[in-house]
Amino acid sequence: MDLNLLSRYRTILMGFAAIMIIMCHAPQYGVAMPEVVSSILSRGGLGVDIFLFLSGLGCWYSLSKGGPLKRWYYKRFIRIFVPYFLIQIPFCFFIYALGNLIGVMS
Incomplete structure (x- = not known):
């Protein structure tokens, strides 16, 4: 796996993960969504996992600079x-x- 590619698109991927997290919480506030979107977003923990992984990757790159x-x-x-x-x-x-x-x- 090429981590440089992940690092290059890290900001975009973090934004996508943040949107997943927000949309996962939206039904709690009465937002109605299509069933397909709801079934995908019911796995909202995946957005948290992606966000934390990319944050850790950024910390690792920062620390590896010396x-x-x-x-x-x-x-x-x-x-x-x-x-x-x-x-x-x-x-x-x-x-x-x-x-x-x-x-x-x-």
């Missing part, structure tokens, strides 16, 4: 937690202010 493991974790930390905190901190202030506002109004 460099210290500590730096690899640091880069992932910056990519994930900086945007998270930039979104979460204003949200927490908003919820806190809203809670105080509701407490004053009642």
Whole structure:
């Protein structure tokens, strides 16, 4: 199996897997689908498996480039937690202010 081919189309395959996961959950919210689509999507776990496999493949390629493991974790930390905190901190202030506002109004 040529992993370079998977790596080249990894983003497209991850998008396909994400769509499979979303469509698998759609009937829970009342979305009606043709029977053929429902039978295929009843195996929605396959989309999760594909997505996790491709994510692991991306991590493996990233780690195989070399460099210290500590730096690899640091880069992932910056990519994930900086945007998270930039979104979460204003949200927490908003919820806190809203809670105080509701407490004053009642």
